Amino acid sequence: MPNDEKRMELLEWWMRIFLKYTLIHGDIHYSEDRKAVAMWLGPDKPMVNDFKIFSMGLVLYPFKIGFKNFMRALDISGQWGKEHKKMNKRHYYLMLIAVEPEFQGKGIGSRLMQVGLKRADDEGLECFLETVTPEDVKFYKKHDFNIILNKGFGENDQYWLMTRDPSVKNKEPSIL
Numbered sequence: 001m002p003n004d005e006k007r008m009e010l011l012e013w014w015m016r017i018f019l020k021y022t023l024i025h026g027d028i029h030y031s032e033d034r035k036a037v038a039m040w041l042g043p044d045k046p047m048v049n050d051f052k053i054f055s056m057g058l059v060l061y062p063f064k065i066g067f068k069n070f071m072r073a074l075d076i077s078g079q080w081g082k083e084h085k086k087m088n089k090r091h092y093y094l095m096l097i098a099v100e101p102e103f104q105g106k107g108i109g110s111r112l113m114q115v116g117l118k119r120a121d122d123e124g125l126e127c128f129l130e131t132v133t134p135e136d137v138k139f140y141k142k143h144d145f146n147i148i149l150n151k152g153f154g155e156n157d158q159y160w161l162m163t164r165d166p167s168v169k170n171k172e173p174s175i176l
Contacts, residue, residue: 010064017057021048022095029115036099036108040116042092043125047084076153080130083149083161087128091163092120094129113143120166127164132157140164 018039022028026041041048062070084093094116099109120127129145131137137147137160145162152158 013057013064014061017053018096020056021053025049025052026095027116029112031099031108031112033103035103036097036112038097038112038116039095040092041095043090043120043123046087046091046093046128047081048095072154076159079151080159080161084128084130087126087163089126091126091128092116094127109139110143117143117164117167120164124166126166128162130159130161132159137162 019028019037022039022041025045026039028037028039030037061073065073094113097109097113099112117127127145129140131140140162141147143164144167145164147160148163149161150158
């Protein structure tokens with residue numbers, strides 16, 4: 001994207017579609033001040049249904065970003081989907097967690113993350129996510145996510161796929 005204004009406009013458009021999808025098919029958690037949001041899918045249908053998300057408006061994506069960029073995004077999301085399908089069991093998918101930049105580093109994202117992680121832990125289920133931001137990898141590692149794949153794409157970009165095993169911290173000892 002050539003300019004920040006166009007990039008922000010596209011991001012807002014994309015977010016509306018994924019928020020609508022998650023409202024119907026997943027769980028949305030947000031901070032009281034609405035400065036942060038987390039969108040989770042799962043555990044029975046933890047993958048985005050391409051037909052449903054396209055019918056909600058994502059079909060316009062190639063026209064918004066251009067065919068070349070769309071093909072690149074399609075290739076990357078296809079790689080993510082292939083790896084995600086390998087989980088082949090009930091789990092939670094952290095589709096997105098976001099905190100407004102001026103509020104980052106204040107624990108809001110961590111508190112919001114704990115809501116979804118506690119649910120996964122209580123159910124004994126793994127979590128899955130993908131990211132393209134090195135700073136996010138550090139954040140997710142702090143929450144016990146482990147890298148299962150790190151791969152480059154384009155000239156200087158890379159992505160990480162991460163999973164998190166259910167925590168044993170919150171489990172009560174079994175009675176023999």
